[in-house]
Amino acid sequence: MGINIYRNNEGRFEVKPNVSVIIPVYNGEKTVERAIRSCLNQTYQSLEVLAIDNGSVDQSVQIIENLCKADKRVKLVKLTKKGRSNARNVGLDQANGEFIQFLDADDELLPHKIKTAVNFLESHADCFAYGTGIEYMTNKGSIKRIPDTSNDIELMIHNIFPINTLIFRKNPIRFDRTIDFDEDWLYWVDLFKNNMSGVTMTSEIGARVHVTGENTMNxxxxxxxxxxxxxxxxxxxxxxxxxxxxxxxxxxxxxxxxxxxxxxxxxxxxxxxxxxxxxxxxxxxxxxxxxxxxxxxxxxxxxxxxxxxxxx
Structure with missing residues:
Protein backbone atom coordinates (compact mmCIF):
# COMPACT_ATOMS: atom_id res chain seq x y z
CA MET A 1 0.00 0.00 0.00
CA GLY A 2 1.46 3.36 -1.08
CA ILE A 3 1.50 6.52 1.01
CA ASN A 4 -1.42 8.85 0.22
CA ILE A 5 -1.17 12.58 0.82
CA TYR A 6 -4.12 14.93 1.30
CA ARG A 7 -4.63 18.60 2.12
CA ASN A 8 -6.29 19.13 5.51
CA ASN A 9 -8.83 21.82 6.45
CA GLU A 10 -6.00 24.20 7.34
CA GLY A 11 -4.41 23.80 3.91
CA ARG A 12 -1.46 21.71 5.13
CA PHE A 13 -0.48 18.42 3.52
CA GLU A 14 -0.70 15.31 5.68
CA VAL A 15 -0.37 11.58 5.23
CA LYS A 16 -3.84 10.22 4.61
CA PRO A 17 -4.96 7.85 7.38
CA ASN A 18 -6.35 4.47 6.41
CA VAL A 19 -8.97 4.35 9.20
CA SER A 20 -11.25 7.04 10.60
CA VAL A 21 -12.59 6.54 14.12
CA ILE A 22 -15.70 8.68 14.76
CA ILE A 23 -16.55 9.52 18.38
CA PRO A 24 -19.59 11.70 19.20
CA VAL A 25 -19.01 13.46 22.53
CA TYR A 26 -21.49 15.15 24.85
CA ASN A 27 -20.34 15.94 28.40
CA GLY A 28 -17.91 13.04 28.31
CA GLU A 29 -15.17 14.48 30.54
CA LYS A 30 -15.04 11.33 32.68
CA THR A 31 -14.51 8.88 29.82
CA VAL A 32 -13.55 10.58 26.53
CA GLU A 33 -9.81 10.48 27.18
CA ARG A 34 -9.98 6.73 27.79
CA ALA A 35 -11.92 6.30 24.53
CA ILE A 36 -9.48 8.36 22.47
CA ARG A 37 -6.37 6.80 23.99
CA SER A 38 -7.75 3.35 23.21
CA CYS A 39 -7.60 4.43 19.55
CA LEU A 40 -4.15 5.99 19.75
CA ASN A 41 -2.82 2.86 21.48
CA GLN A 42 -3.93 0.57 18.66
CA THR A 43 -1.28 -1.70 17.17
CA TYR A 44 -2.43 -0.24 13.85
CA GLN A 45 -1.29 3.40 13.66
CA SER A 46 -2.56 4.73 10.29
CA LEU A 47 -5.70 6.28 11.71
CA GLU A 48 -7.39 9.51 12.67
CA VAL A 49 -9.74 10.11 15.59
CA LEU A 50 -12.60 12.50 14.84
CA ALA A 51 -14.03 13.67 18.17
CA ILE A 52 -17.36 15.33 17.32
CA ASP A 53 -18.40 17.60 20.19
CA ASN A 54 -22.16 17.87 20.60
CA GLY A 55 -22.24 21.09 22.60
CA SER A 56 -20.60 19.82 25.79
CA VAL A 57 -20.74 22.15 28.79
CA ASP A 58 -18.19 20.27 30.90
CA GLN A 59 -14.43 19.90 30.31
CA SER A 60 -14.75 17.56 27.33
CA VAL A 61 -13.55 20.09 24.75
CA GLN A 62 -10.51 21.08 26.80
CA ILE A 63 -9.56 17.41 27.28
CA ILE A 64 -9.88 16.75 23.54
CA GLU A 65 -7.90 19.89 22.67
CA ASN A 66 -5.07 18.72 24.92
CA LEU A 67 -5.08 15.35 23.17
CA CYS A 68 -5.05 17.12 19.79
CA LYS A 69 -1.88 18.99 20.81
CA ALA A 70 -0.24 15.78 21.95
CA ASP A 71 -1.14 13.75 18.85
CA LYS A 72 -2.05 15.27 15.48
CA ARG A 73 -4.15 12.21 14.64
CA VAL A 74 -6.81 13.54 17.02
CA LYS A 75 -9.14 16.13 15.50
CA LEU A 76 -11.84 18.09 17.30
CA VAL A 77 -15.00 19.05 15.40
CA LYS A 78 -17.42 21.39 17.21
CA LEU A 79 -21.09 21.24 16.28
CA THR A 80 -23.80 23.85 16.68
CA LYS A 81 -26.62 21.36 16.07
CA LYS A 82 -26.85 18.60 18.68
CA GLY A 83 -27.67 14.96 18.04
CA ARG A 84 -25.74 11.71 17.80
CA SER A 85 -26.98 10.98 14.30
CA ASN A 86 -25.93 14.41 13.13
CA ALA A 87 -22.55 14.03 14.86
CA ARG A 88 -21.87 10.70 13.19
CA ASN A 89 -22.91 12.09 9.81
CA VAL A 90 -20.51 15.02 10.20
CA GLY A 91 -17.80 12.52 11.10
CA LEU A 92 -18.59 10.42 8.04
CA ASP A 93 -18.52 13.51 5.83
CA GLN A 94 -15.12 14.58 7.18
CA ALA A 95 -13.53 11.13 7.37
CA ASN A 96 -10.34 10.75 5.34
CA GLY A 97 -9.89 7.03 5.93
CA GLU A 98 -10.83 4.19 3.62
CA PHE A 99 -12.32 2.34 6.59
CA ILE A 100 -14.72 3.58 9.30
CA GLN A 101 -14.89 2.63 12.97
CA PHE A 102 -17.54 4.10 15.30
CA LEU A 103 -16.84 4.45 19.01
CA ASP A 104 -18.94 5.90 21.81
CA ALA A 105 -17.22 8.28 24.22
CA ASP A 106 -18.08 5.94 27.13
CA ASP A 107 -16.32 2.97 25.60
CA GLU A 108 -12.94 1.71 24.40
CA LEU A 109 -11.33 -0.37 21.67
CA LEU A 110 -8.97 -3.20 22.54
CA PRO A 111 -5.44 -2.81 21.09
CA HIS A 112 -5.60 -5.25 18.15
CA LYS A 113 -9.14 -4.49 16.92
CA ILE A 114 -8.29 -2.19 14.03
CA LYS A 115 -5.21 -4.06 12.81
CA THR A 116 -7.03 -7.39 12.63
CA ALA A 117 -9.93 -5.84 10.73
CA VAL A 118 -7.83 -3.85 8.24
CA ASN A 119 -5.60 -6.83 7.48
CA PHE A 120 -8.66 -8.91 6.69
CA LEU A 121 -10.49 -6.25 4.65
CA GLU A 122 -7.41 -5.44 2.58
CA SER A 123 -6.94 -9.09 1.69
CA HIS A 124 -10.64 -9.80 1.03
CA ALA A 125 -12.00 -7.32 -1.50
CA ASP A 126 -15.45 -8.97 -1.42
CA CYS A 127 -15.83 -8.27 2.32
CA PHE A 128 -17.50 -4.96 3.19
CA ALA A 129 -17.36 -5.09 6.99
CA TYR A 130 -15.42 -6.95 9.67
CA GLY A 131 -16.74 -7.30 13.20
CA THR A 132 -15.66 -8.49 16.62
CA GLY A 133 -17.42 -9.37 19.83
CA ILE A 134 -18.16 -6.82 22.55
CA GLU A 135 -17.61 -7.04 26.30
CA TYR A 136 -20.19 -5.20 28.40
CA MET A 137 -18.75 -3.93 31.67
CA THR A 138 -21.15 -3.30 34.58
CA ASN A 139 -20.74 -2.93 38.33
CA LYS A 140 -21.87 -6.57 38.61
CA GLY A 141 -19.30 -7.99 36.22
CA SER A 142 -18.94 -8.41 32.48
CA ILE A 143 -20.90 -10.04 29.66
CA LYS A 144 -19.40 -10.97 26.30
CA ARG A 145 -21.59 -11.00 23.20
CA ILE A 146 -20.80 -12.14 19.67
CA PRO A 147 -23.28 -10.97 17.00
CA ASP A 148 -24.81 -13.86 15.06
CA THR A 149 -24.94 -13.13 11.33
CA SER A 150 -25.93 -16.64 10.24
CA ASN A 151 -29.55 -15.61 9.66
CA ASP A 152 -29.98 -12.77 7.15
CA ILE A 153 -33.33 -11.69 8.57
CA GLU A 154 -32.11 -11.36 12.18
CA LEU A 155 -30.98 -7.76 11.64
CA MET A 156 -34.52 -6.86 10.54
CA ILE A 157 -35.84 -8.11 13.90
CA HIS A 158 -33.44 -6.35 16.26
CA ASN A 159 -30.07 -4.62 16.32
CA ILE A 160 -27.43 -7.34 16.33
CA PHE A 161 -24.49 -4.93 15.99
CA PRO A 162 -23.47 -2.73 18.95
CA ILE A 163 -22.09 0.54 17.55
CA ASN A 164 -18.45 -0.37 18.29
CA THR A 165 -18.64 -3.81 16.62
CA LEU A 166 -17.81 -3.20 12.97
CA ILE A 167 -15.09 -1.68 10.85
CA PHE A 168 -16.45 -1.14 7.35
CA ARG A 169 -15.56 0.45 4.05
CA LYS A 170 -16.35 4.14 3.56
CA ASN A 171 -19.64 4.61 1.71
CA PRO A 172 -22.39 7.21 1.08
CA ILE A 173 -24.98 5.83 3.55
CA ARG A 174 -25.82 8.29 6.35
CA PHE A 175 -27.80 8.28 9.61
CA ASP A 176 -31.37 9.55 9.81
CA ARG A 177 -30.82 12.90 11.55
CA THR A 178 -34.35 12.85 13.06
CA ILE A 179 -33.50 9.79 15.19
CA ASP A 180 -31.11 9.75 18.15
CA PHE A 181 -31.99 6.52 19.94
CA ASP A 182 -31.37 3.10 18.38
CA GLU A 183 -30.32 5.11 15.33
CA ASP A 184 -27.47 2.71 14.67
CA TRP A 185 -29.91 -0.16 14.06
CA LEU A 186 -31.57 1.73 11.21
CA TYR A 187 -28.13 2.65 9.86
CA TRP A 188 -26.99 -0.99 9.81
CA VAL A 189 -30.20 -2.03 8.05
CA ASP A 190 -29.72 0.72 5.45
CA LEU A 191 -26.15 -0.52 5.00
CA PHE A 192 -26.80 -4.27 4.77
CA LYS A 193 -30.56 -4.60 4.14
CA ASN A 194 -31.29 -8.31 4.74
CA ASN A 195 -27.98 -9.51 3.32
CA MET A 196 -25.15 -10.49 5.64
CA SER A 197 -22.92 -11.89 2.91
CA GLY A 198 -20.59 -8.86 3.02
CA VAL A 199 -20.05 -9.08 6.79
CA THR A 200 -17.37 -11.25 8.40
CA MET A 201 -17.51 -11.80 12.16
CA THR A 202 -14.91 -13.16 14.55
CA SER A 203 -15.32 -14.40 18.11
CA GLU A 204 -12.43 -12.18 19.21
CA ILE A 205 -13.46 -9.43 21.66
CA GLY A 206 -12.54 -6.09 20.10
CA ALA A 207 -14.21 -3.44 22.29
CA ARG A 208 -15.58 -2.77 25.75
CA VAL A 209 -18.86 -1.04 26.49
CA HIS A 210 -18.98 0.55 29.93
CA VAL A 211 -22.58 0.60 31.17
CA THR A 212 -23.28 3.15 33.90
CA GLY A 213 -26.24 5.09 35.22
CA GLU A 214 -25.13 7.99 33.06
CA ASN A 215 -25.52 6.50 29.59
CA THR A 216 -28.53 5.59 27.49
CA MET A 217 -28.18 1.81 27.79
CA ASN A 218 -29.31 2.16 31.41
Missing part, protein backbone atom coordinates in the same frame (compact mmCIF):
# COMPACT_ATOMS: atom_id res chain seq x y z
CA UNK A 219 -32.66 3.68 30.35
CA UNK A 220 -34.43 0.42 29.56
CA UNK A 221 -37.94 1.81 29.01
CA UNK A 222 -36.75 4.35 26.45
CA UNK A 223 -34.59 1.80 24.65
CA UNK A 224 -37.45 -0.71 24.51
CA UNK A 225 -39.79 1.94 23.10
CA UNK A 226 -37.29 2.99 20.46
CA UNK A 227 -36.64 -0.60 19.43
CA UNK A 228 -40.35 -0.87 18.67
CA UNK A 229 -40.40 2.49 16.87
CA UNK A 230 -37.32 1.73 14.74
CA UNK A 231 -38.68 -1.71 13.88
CA UNK A 232 -41.78 0.09 12.57
CA UNK A 233 -39.69 2.42 10.43
CA UNK A 234 -37.72 -0.55 9.06
CA UNK A 235 -40.97 -2.44 8.43
CA UNK A 236 -42.31 0.42 6.35
CA UNK A 237 -39.03 1.09 4.55
CA UNK A 238 -38.17 -2.54 3.78
CA UNK A 239 -41.40 -4.61 3.62
CA UNK A 240 -40.55 -8.29 3.76
CA UNK A 241 -43.05 -11.15 3.86
CA UNK A 242 -41.92 -13.42 6.67
CA UNK A 243 -43.71 -15.45 9.32
CA UNK A 244 -40.85 -14.72 11.74
CA UNK A 245 -41.20 -10.97 11.21
CA UNK A 246 -45.00 -11.14 11.54
CA UNK A 247 -44.70 -12.94 14.88
CA UNK A 248 -42.07 -10.44 16.02
CA UNK A 249 -44.19 -7.44 15.09
CA UNK A 250 -47.29 -8.72 16.89
CA UNK A 251 -45.15 -9.29 19.98
CA UNK A 252 -43.74 -5.75 19.71
CA UNK A 253 -47.26 -4.32 19.46
CA UNK A 254 -48.25 -6.23 22.58
CA UNK A 255 -45.22 -4.79 24.38
CA UNK A 256 -46.11 -1.30 23.14
CA UNK A 257 -49.63 -1.66 24.54
CA UNK A 258 -48.10 -2.84 27.79
CA UNK A 259 -45.75 0.18 27.94
CA UNK A 260 -48.66 2.60 27.69
CA UNK A 261 -50.73 0.47 30.08
CA UNK A 262 -47.91 0.59 32.66
CA UNK A 263 -47.50 4.35 32.19
CA UNK A 264 -43.97 4.06 30.76
CA UNK A 265 -44.70 5.99 27.54
CA UNK A 266 -47.08 8.80 26.59
CA UNK A 267 -50.13 8.52 24.35
CA UNK A 268 -48.27 10.60 21.75
CA UNK A 269 -45.38 8.11 21.75
CA UNK A 270 -47.87 5.28 21.42
CA UNK A 271 -49.53 6.94 18.42
CA UNK A 272 -46.13 7.66 16.80
CA UNK A 273 -45.12 4.00 16.94
CA UNK A 274 -48.46 2.42 16.01
CA UNK A 275 -48.74 4.35 12.73
CA UNK A 276 -46.10 2.02 11.27
CA UNK A 277 -48.05 -1.13 12.21
CA UNK A 278 -51.73 -0.16 11.80
CA UNK A 279 -53.61 -3.46 11.24
CA UNK A 280 -51.18 -5.45 13.35
CA UNK A 281 -51.78 -3.13 16.27
CA UNK A 282 -55.53 -3.64 15.94
CA UNK A 283 -54.91 -7.35 16.35
CA UNK A 284 -52.57 -6.73 19.29
CA UNK A 285 -55.11 -4.45 21.02
CA UNK A 286 -57.73 -7.21 20.86
CA UNK A 287 -55.25 -9.76 22.19
CA UNK A 288 -54.17 -7.37 24.96
CA UNK A 289 -57.76 -7.22 26.21
CA UNK A 290 -57.53 -10.91 27.13
CA UNK A 291 -56.56 -10.93 30.85
CA UNK A 292 -53.99 -13.73 30.66
CA UNK A 293 -52.31 -12.17 27.61
CA UNK A 294 -52.19 -8.75 29.27
CA UNK A 295 -50.82 -10.24 32.49
CA UNK A 296 -48.06 -12.21 30.75
CA UNK A 297 -47.12 -9.28 28.51
CA UNK A 298 -46.92 -6.88 31.46
CA UNK A 299 -44.78 -9.39 33.34
CA UNK A 300 -42.45 -9.74 30.36
CA UNK A 301 -42.12 -5.99 29.90
CA UNK A 302 -41.53 -5.43 33.62
CA UNK A 303 -38.85 -8.12 33.47
CA UNK A 304 -37.06 -6.19 30.72
CA UNK A 305 -37.40 -2.87 32.55
CA UNK A 306 -35.98 -4.32 35.75
CA UNK A 307 -32.74 -5.36 34.04
CA UNK A 308 -29.74 -3.14 34.65
CA UNK A 309 -29.13 -2.75 30.94
CA UNK A 310 -31.20 -3.13 27.81
CA UNK A 311 -29.79 -5.77 25.48
CA UNK A 312 -32.47 -6.07 22.81
Missing amino acids: DTSRMLYYEILIRGIIRQKYPISSGMLLKTDVKKMLMLNSLVHLGKITNNQYDEATKYFMRLNKVAKVLFMIPIVRQKTDQGVNGILEKQTYQG
